[in-house]
Amino acid sequence: xxxxxxxxxxxxxxxxxxxxxxxxxxxxxxxxxxxxxxxxxxxxxxxxxxxxxxxxxxxxxxxxxxxxxxxxxxxxxxxxxxxxxxxxxxxxxxxxxxxxxxxxxxxxxxxxxxxxxxxxxxxxxxxxxxxxxxxxxxxxxxxxxxxxxxxxxxxxxxxxxxxxxxxxxxxxxxxxxxxxxxxxxxxxxxxxxxxxxxxxxxxxxxxxxxxxxxxx
Amino acid sequence: xxxxxxxxxxxxxxxxxxxxxxxxxxxxxxxxxxxxxxxxxxxxxxxxxxxxxxxxxxxxxxxxxxxxxxxxxxxxxxxxxxxxxxxxxxxxxxxxxxxx
Numbered sequence: 279x280x281x282x283x284x285x286x287x288x289x290x291x292x293x294x295x296x297x298x299x300x301x302x303x304x305x306x307x308x309x310x311x312x313x314x315x316x317x318x319x320x321x322x323x324x325x326x327x328x329x330x331x332x333x334x335x336x337x338x339x340x341x342x343x344x345x346x347x348x349x350x351x352x353x354x355x356x357x358x359x360x361x362x363x364x365x366x367x368x369x370x371x372x373x374x375x376x377x378x379x380x381x382x383x384x385x386x387x388x389x390x391x392x393x394x395x396x397x398x399x400x401x402x403x404x405x406x407x408x409x410x411x412x413x414x415x416x417x418x419x420x421x422x423x424x425x426x427x428x429x430x431x432x433x434x435x436x437x438x439x440x441x442x443x444x445x446x447x448x449x450x451x452x453x454x455x456x457x458x459x460x461x462x463x464x465x466x467x468x469x470x471x472x473x474x475x476x477x478x479x480x481x482x483x484x485x486x487x488x489x490x491x492x493x494x
Numbered sequence: 495x496x497x498x499x500x501x502x503x504x505x506x507x508x509x510x511x512x513x514x515x516x517x518x519x520x521x522x523x524x525x526x527x528x529x530x531x532x533x534x535x536x537x538x539x540x541x542x543x544x545x546x547x548x549x550x551x552x553x554x555x556x557x558x559x560x561x562x563x564x565x566x567x568x569x570x571x572x573x574x575x576x577x578x579x580x581x582x583x584x585x586x587x588x589x590x591x592x593x594x
Contacts, residue, residue, distance in 0.1 A: 314575030315568065323567070327560045334556040338549040345545030 322473045326480050329443070333484060336436050337491065343428040351429050356420040358433070358493050359413055366409045367489055370444075373402035374482040381475045384463045392463060392471075396455045399478070403448050410441055433492060440488055443481050450474055498572070 344350050351357065380395035414434075424434045454474055458467055535543045 312575075314572045323564060327564060330560055331556060334553060338553045341549040341552060342542070342545040345548055346542035348541060 316469055318469050318473050319476070322476050326477070329480070333436075333439065333488075336432075336439060337487075340432045340436055340491065343432055347428070352427060355422050355426060355429055356417060359416070360493055362409065362413055363489065363493055366406055366413075367485065369402050369409065370406045370482055370485050373399045373406065374479060376402060377475050377478045381471060384458070384468045384471045387462050389458070389462045393455065393459055396451060396458070400448060400451050400455065403444055403451070407441060407444055407448075410437070436488055436492055440481070440485060443484075447474070447478055447481055450477070 376395045376398040380392055380399060383389075383391035383395055422430050422433070424430055451474060454467075454471060458471070463471065535546070537543065
């Protein structure tokens with residue numbers, strides 16, 4: 279039974295009513311409509327609501343430390359690289375566009391375009407993580423470590439949690455790409471790609487919030 | 495009137511009056527921080543107090559924002575489903591299931 283069982287309409291009684299001349303009428307078929315929202319979509323939205331609260335907790339901690347310190351960032355720690363991160367933001371936003379294109383291709387049943395756009399999304403997501411990793415290495419060499427006070431701890435907690443989510447989305451994307459590489463996507467697979475796309479858009483939108491908050 | 499709207503009206507009817515009475519209550523309550531906050535902060539002008547206040551307000555607003563967003567999305571999806579032509583299909587009856 280679907281979670282959105284309110285959308286299921288039973289128009290006919292299950293028990294057959296007596297027909298003419300006392301003969302039992304054959305049982306009428308049940309009529310069912312498509313649910314307004316699929317279970318998978320509801321599950322992904324609930325997951326994202328929990329993720330949003332998780333990041334809200336981290337952002338709350340960041341706000342306490344940032345507004346509670348007169349000098350932020352502390353003078354002895356390196357500044358965050360703004361130029362490269364702007365470029366990296368562009369990379370992640372571009373991956374959002376390719377994911378939207380993949381979603382459109384899956385709905386239209388275009389298998390080749392779907393595979394191509396999923397590949398581009400995976401490449402751009404991986405590039406985003408690689409640039410992040412190289413920047414972190416440089417920051418660690420300049421003394422900004424996880425134990426370098428509240429500044430380092432909140433920075434790595436926030437941006438690291440986001441990077442972990444991008445990595446998780448990449449694994450999910452790889453599994454979807456493997457499932458859909460050989461044939462036209464079935465309606466079930468289109469639903470899975472929709473769920474992945476919702477998650478990917480969330481990760482992209484979250485990065486814009488974190489970028490504006492942490493790198494400003 | 496469909497069942498959904500009827501249920502909403504019933505809930506508002508039952509909870510509306512108590513909510514109005516609570517909101518109109520003239521009692522003043524004493525606002526105070528916990529012991530840790532009181533000892534850690536030197537006063538309302540303390541930057542840490544400003545940070546804590548901002549963070550508390552932000553965290554307090556998030557559940558409301560999320561519930562409102564998810565509720566608005568679900569309402570939109572259900573209204574859209576009601577207005578679009580239904581993709582109705584028939585489930586097999588018991589007799590048909592027995593034949594197959």
